[in-house]
Amino acid sequence: MLYREAGDFKTTYAKDQQTFPIAFDRRGYFLTLIIAFLVVPFLVNDYWLNAILLPFLIYSIAAMGLNILTGYCGQVSLGSGGFMAVGAYASYKLMTSFPDLNMIIVVLLSGGITALVGGLFGLPSLRIKGFYLAVVTLAAQFFLVWLFNKVPWFYNYSASGQISAPEREILGYAVTGANVLPWVSYLFCLSFVFVLAWGARNLTRGANGRKWMAIRDMDIAAEIIGVDPLKTKLTAFAVSSFYIGVAGALLFSVYLGAVEVGEAFGISKSFLILFMVIIGGLGSIFGSFAGAAFMVLMPVLLKNIMVGQFGWAIDLAAHFEFVIVGGLIVFFLIVEPHGFAQLWSIAKEKLRLWPFPH
Amino acid sequence: MSANFYYGVEVFLNGLMTGVMYSLVALGFVLIFKASGIFNYAQGVMALFAALTLVGFQNGQIPFAHLINAIFGTDLHHFGWQMPTFLAIFFTLLVMILFAYIVEKYVLQHLVNQEPIILFMATIGLAYFMEGFGDLMWGSDVKKMDVGIPQGGNLWLEESTAFLGGEDFFGFYVDNLDIWAAIFAAILVTSLVMFSQYTKTGRALRAVADDHQAALSVGISLRTIWVIVWSISGFVALVAGIMWGSKSGVQFSLSLIALKALPVLMLGGFTSIPGAIIGGLIVGVGEKMFEFLIGAPFLGGATENWFAYMLALLFLVFRPQGLFGEKIIERV
Numbered sequence: 044m045l046y047r048e049a050g051d052f053k054t055t056y057a058k059d060q061q062t063f064p065i066a067f068d069r070r071g072y073f074l075t076l077i078i079a080f081l082v083v084p085f086l087v088n089d090y091w092l093n094a095i096l097l098p099f100l101i102y103s104i105a106a107m108g109l110n111i112l113t114g115y116c117g118q119v120s121l122g123s124g125g126f127m128a129v130g131a132y133a134s135y136k137l138m139t140s141f142p143d144l145n146m147i148i149v150v151l152l153s154g155g156i157t158a159l160v161g162g163l164f165g166l167p168s169l170r171i172k173g174f175y176l177a178v179v180t181l182a183a184q185f186f187l188v189w190l191f192n193k194v195p196w197f198y199n200y201s202a203s204g205q206i207s208a209p210e211r212e213i214l215g216y217a218v219t220g221a222n223v224l225p226w227v228s229y230l231f232c233l234s235f236v237f238v239l240a241w242g243a244r245n246l247t248r249g250a251n252g253r254k255w256m257a258i259r260d261m262d263i264a265a266e267i268i269g270v271d272p273l274k275t276k277l278t279a280f281a282v283s284s285f286y287i288g289v290a291g292a293l294l295f296s297v298y299l300g301a302v303e304v305g306e307a308f309g310i311s312k313s314f315l316i317l318f319m320v321i322i323g324g325l326g327s328i329f330g331s332f333a334g335a336a337f338m339v340l341m342p343v344l345l346k347n348i349m350v351g352q353f354g355w356a357i358d359l360a361a362h363f364e365f366v367i368v369g370g371l372i373v374f375f376l377i378v379e380p381h382g383f384a385q386l387w388s389i390a391k392e393k394l395r396l397w398p399f400p401h
Numbered sequence: 402m403s404a405n406f407y408y409g410v411e412v413f414l415n416g417l418m419t420g421v422m423y424s425l426v427a428l429g430f431v432l433i434f435k436a437s438g439i440f441n442y443a444q445g446v447m448a449l450f451a452a453l454t455l456v457g458f459q460n461g462q463i464p465f466a467h468l469i470n471a472i473f474g475t476d477l478h479h480f481g482w483q484m485p486t487f488l489a490i491f492f493t494l495l496v497m498i499l500f501a502y503i504v505e506k507y508v509l510q511h512l513v514n515q516e517p518i519i520l521f522m523a524t525i526g527l528a529y530f531m532e533g534f535g536d537l538m539w540g541s542d543v544k545k546m547d548v549g550i551p552q553g554g555n556l557w558l559e560e561s562t563a564f565l566g567g568e569d570f571f572g573f574y575v576d577n578l579d580i581w582a583a584i585f586a587a588i589l590v591t592s593l594v595m596f597s598q599y600t601k602t603g604r605a606l607r608a609v610a611d612d613h614q615a616a617l618s619v620g621i622s623l624r625t626i627w628v629i630v631w632s633i634s635g636f637v638a639l640v641a642g643i644m645w646g647s648k649s650g651v652q653f654s655l656s657l658i659a660l661k662a663l664p665v666l667m668l669g670g671f672t673s674i675p676g677a678i679i680g681g682l683i684v685g686v687g688e689k690m691f692e693f694l695i696g697a698p699f700l701g702g703a704t705e706n707w708f709a710y711m712l713a714l715l716f717l718v719f720r721p722q723g724l725f726g727e728k729i730i731e732r733v
Contacts, residue, residue, distance in 0.1 A: 119518055171717045172729075174440055174517065174671070178663045179717060182710030193701040263731050310660065314525060321522045355471050358541060362467075365533025372526030377511040380519045 046394040062244060065395075079233060084226040092225045097298045099339045100232040101290050106319040106331035107243045108286025113317070114325035115247050116279035117259030118168050122180035124312035125187035126284050128304050129157045130291025132197050135206045138219075138296065139199055146211045146218050146296075150235065153292035154285040160187075161284020168276050172262075184313055191304040207301035219296045228297050235293065239286060244328050246282065255279050256326075287316075322375055324384025333383035341368065411573045412693045413686055418579030420685020421586045422648075425641040426662035427669070427677040428590070429634035434671045435610040436630040437509070439520045443528040445659025447497070447635060450535040452642030452651045454496050456546055457539040458489035464538045486548045490639070497635030498628075505628045532656060541653070546646035551577040582644045589640060590678060593633075602629060610672075664709035668716055670726025679724065684709045 046067045053059040063069045087096060105123060112118050133153035137144060164183040171179050191197050198206045210220025216227045246252055254275045257265035266272050295302045302308075315338060323334020342364055349360040379385055393400070426444060433441040457464065461480040469477055484492075508527065512520055554574045597603035608616040609626045617623055645655055665684050669676025688708040696704030722729050 113518075167714055167718050170721050171714075172721065174521070175667055175717055175721060175723075177521075178667050179710070179714045181660070181663065182707060182714045185707035185710055189703060189706050193703065317522070318525075321519070353471075356467075359467050359471055359537075362533045362536040362541065365529050366537060367533075369526045369528070369530025369533060373508055373523050373530065376515075376519055376523045376526065377508070380512075380515055 046391070046397070048395075062248075076237070080230070080237075084230055087225045087229050089225055092229055093298075094343055095339060096229055097232060099336055100229075100236045101293045101298055102316065102319060102339060103332045103335040104236055104239055104293070105287050105290035105316050106323060106335045107240060107328060108283045108290065109316050110320045110323075110325065110327070110331045111243060111247065111255070111286065112279050112283035113320055114327065114330075115252060115259060116255040116276065116283075117262075118165075118276065118279065119174070119177040120180040120283070121177050121310070121313045121317065122164065122183035122187075123287050123316045124308045124310060125184040126157050126161055126287040127291030127294060127312060128187050128191055128308035129160050129284075130154060130288030131295035131302055131308065132191050132206065132304075133157065133288065134292035134296050135199075135208070136197065138209055138211060142209070142211075146213050146231075149211075150289055150292045150296075154289040157288020157291065158281040158285040161287070162277050162281045165277050165280025165284075168280065169273060181310070184310055188304050188308060203303075205301050205303050206295070208296040211296075219300070221300075223297075232293055232297060235289060239289065240328060240332075243286070247328070251275075251278060251282075259326075318372060322372065322382050324382030324387075327382070327384035329387060330382050330384030333387070337383070341371070407573070409690075409693065411575075412689050414573055414575055415579070416686035416689030417682055418575060418583060418685070419689060420682035421579070421583045422641070422644055422681075423658075423661055423665045423685055424678045424681025425582070425586055425589070425637065425644060426658050427665040427681055428593075428674065429637040429641065430662060430666050431669075431671065431674055431677045432593075432630055432634045432637065436606055437609075437627055438517065438613075439509070439524065440517065440671070441634070442521060442524040442659060443531060444634065444638060444662065445656040446528040446531045446535070447500075447638035448642035448645065448658065449651070449653070449655040450500075450531050450642075451493055451497055451635065451639040452546060452646035452655060453535045453539045453544070455489055455493045455548075455639070455643065456544045456646070456651050458484050458492050459486065459548075460484075462539055467540060468537055490548075493639055494636060497639060498632045501628050501631030501635055504631055505624060509627055510624065528656070528659075532653070536653075544646075544651040546643065546651050548643055548647065550581050550643075550647055552647065553577060555580060576648075578644070578647055585640060585644070586678075589637065590674065593674065606630065661709065664713040667713040667723055670723030672727050673723075673725035676723060676725035684712065687712055 046065060048065055051064075051066050053064075061069075063072055083096075105127060109120060109123050112120050130153045133156040134149050137149045137152055138146075141149075160183075164180065167179055168176055192204065198204055208219040210217050210222065212218065213231070217223050218227055218231045247255070254265070254270045255278075257268070257270050258272060258275050258279075262272055265275075291308070294307070299307060319334035319338045320331065321334070322337055323332070324330025345364050345367060346360060349355050349363060350357060355363075375382070426448060429444045429447070430441060433439055433444070456462075461482045461484060463469075463477045463480060466477045469475060504527065508523060512523055553576065555577050558573055558575055597606055605616070605621045605626055606629070608619070608621055609623065613623065616626075641658070642651075642655065645658055649655070661684075662681075665677060665680040667680075668683055669678070669680025688705045691708050692702070692704050696702055696708070717723070
C-alpha cells in the first residue's frame with residue numbers, strides 16, 4: 044500500500060531519473076539521514092563508537108571503493124590493504140609536515156595520492172585479466188607494506204616503526220589524537236561517508252559508470268563500441284583508490300590513532316574488504332554498506348555471545364569465530380551469490396505487489 | 402674463484418630447493434584448477450590442516466579437547482599413545498579424502514556454474530573455516546613435526562666441496578630436508594603424470610580438464626572426479642605440509658605458503674603441471690638471488706616478501722597467460 048509508484052507523477056526528466064523513484068524510499072532515505080546526523084551524535088558513547096560505528100563508517104568507504112573497481116568495472120583487486128596503507132601514511136606525512144593544514148584537506152589529499160598510486164598499479168590491468176590480475180594486485184599489497192616498513196622517511200624515523208596521529212582540530216574541536224569527543228569523530232567520518240556515497244552513486248550511474256560496466260561485461264565489445272579501455276580502467280582504479288585511500292587515512296588518524304603497517308594493513312584487510320563487497324553485493328552502493336555492517340557487527344556479536352555468555356577462553360572463541368565467519372561466507376555464497384543487495388531488491392519487488400501478489 | 406662467487410652458488414642451490422617447496426604447494430592449485438576451474442585459495446590451509454592432523458594422530462591428541470573441556474569442564478588432552486608414522490599418514494589421508502568428499506557435497510555441488518570470482522571467494526571462506534576448525538580440533542600451539550626425515554646440513558656435500566673456495570669457505574650448505582623434499586617432489590610429479598597418462602581415472606581427469614560438458618556427455622561423473630581431484634590435492638597438501646612442517650614447525654604461518662605459491666602459478670600458468678615446477682624453481686632462485694645480490698646490500702632486506710609478485714607482474718605484462726598456460730583467446 045505504502046510502497047507504490049502509483050500517484051507519484053514525474054513531470055521532469057530530472058525527477059524521472061532520481062535515485063529513489065518511490066516516495067517511500069525517499070522518505071526512508073531522508074529519515075535515515077536525519078537520524079544519522081541529528082539523533083545519533085547525541086546518543087553515541089565510546090563503546091558504540093569504537094566497536095561498531097567508526098569501523099562501520101570507515102569500512103563502508105573502503106567497500107564502496109573496492110565495489111567501484113570490482114563490482115562496477117570488473118577488475119578484481121586484492122591490494123586494498125596496501126592502498127589503505129598509502130592513504131594512512133600519506134595523511135601521516137601531510138599532518139606532520141604541514142601542521143596547519145585542515146584535516147579535511149589532509150584526508151582528501153591522502154585520497155588523491157592513493158589515487159595516483161592506484162592508477163600506477165592499475166596500468167598492468169590493460170594486459171592482465173581475471174585471476175591473473177587479482178594475483179598481480181597482491182604485488183601492490185606486499186610491496187607497499189614492505190616499503191612502509193623499510194623506508195624510515197615514511198614513519199619519520201620513529202624508533203618503533205609505528206606512526207601515530209598528532210592532535211588536529213576542526214572549528215576548535217579535536218578530530219584526531221587523544222582528546223577526541225565521540226560525537227565529533229562520528230560526525231567527521233559520517234560527513235565523509237555521506238559525501239562519498241553520494242558521489243559514488245552519481246558517478247556510477249553517469250557516463251563514467253556506464254563505461255565501467257561496459258568494460259566489466261565484456262571489454263573487447265566495449266572497446267569496439269568506442270569505450271577507451273585505458274582511460275576507463277585507469278579512472279576506475281584511480282577513483283577506487285581514492286575512496287580506499289580516504290578510508291585508510293580515516294582508519295589511521297581518527298579510528299586507530301597509532302598504526303603498525305604490517306598489522307593494520309596486511310593481506311587480511313584486503314580479504315576483509317573483498318568479503319564486504321561480495322557479501323554485500325557486487326555493483327551496488329547499498330551493498331557496500333550492508334556488507335560492511337555485516338562484517339563489522341558479526342565478530343562483535345559472536346564475541347559477546349561466546350566470551351560474554353558462555354564464558355569461554357578468548358582463544359577458543361577466536362577459533363570459533365574463524366569457523367563461523369568462514370562457514371557463513373560459504374553459506375551466503377551458496378544461498379545468495381549476489382549478496383545482500385539482491386535480497387534487498389527482491390524484498391522491494393515483493394513489497395511493491397504486497398498485499399495482492401497476483 | 403672468490404669465496405663470494407661460491408656463496409652465490411650456494412644461494413642459488415638453496416633457491417632451487419626452496420623453489421621445489423613452492424612447487425609442491427603450487428601443484429595442488431594446478432590440479433584443482435585444471436579439473437574444476439576453481440582457484441583454490443584453501444590449498445595452503447589444507448597443507449596446514451593435514452600437518453596438524455598428522456601430528457595430532459602421531460602424538461595421540463584427543464580431537465576438540467579444548468572445546469570439550471570448555472563445555473563440560475573436563476581436562477582431556479591426550480589418549481596417551483604414540484602412533485607409528487606410516488599409520489598416522491594413512492589416517493591423515495583418510496581424513497583428507499573425507500574432507501574432499503564433504504567439500505564436494507556441501508560446497509562445490511551447490512556452486513556449479515557460478516562465476517569464478519564467487520568460487521574463489523567460497524574457497525577463501527573455506528580457508529577461514531578450516532583454519533579455525535584445525536585450531537579447534539588440535540589446538541593452536543606450535544607443534545614439532547618429526548616423521549623421520551633427516552635434517553641439518555648435508556655433510557657429504559659440504560666436505561666434498563670445501564676445497565673449491567679459499568680459507569674462509571667451508572663447502573656448500575644444503576639442508577638434508579630440502580634434498581629429500583626435492584626427491585619426494587620428483588616422485589610425486591612422476592607418479593601424478595603416470596597416473597593421469599596411464600590409468601582410466603587419469604584419462605577421465607584429463608577429459609574433465611579439457612571440457613566439462615563433453616566429459617559429462619560421454620558418461621564421466623563430474624562429482625566423482627571432483628572428489629578424486631580434491632583428494633589428490635589433499636594428498637599433495639599433506640606432502641607439502643610434512644615438508645614445510647618439518648622445516649619450520651606446524652603453526653599458523655604454514656597456511657601463508659599459499660600466498661607464496663600464487664606467483665609461482667602465475668609464472669608457470671594456472672593449467673600446467675610442468676609450469677608449476679619450473680615456475681617454482683624460477684621464483685625460488687630469483688628471490689634468493691635478488692635478496693643476495695640487491696635486496697640485502699641495497700634495499701634493507703626482506704625483499705622476498707614481494708619479489709616474486711613483482712617478477713610475476715612484469716612477466717605477465719609481456720606474456721599474459723604465463724609460461725605454459727593455455728593461450729587466452731578472446732572473442733566477442
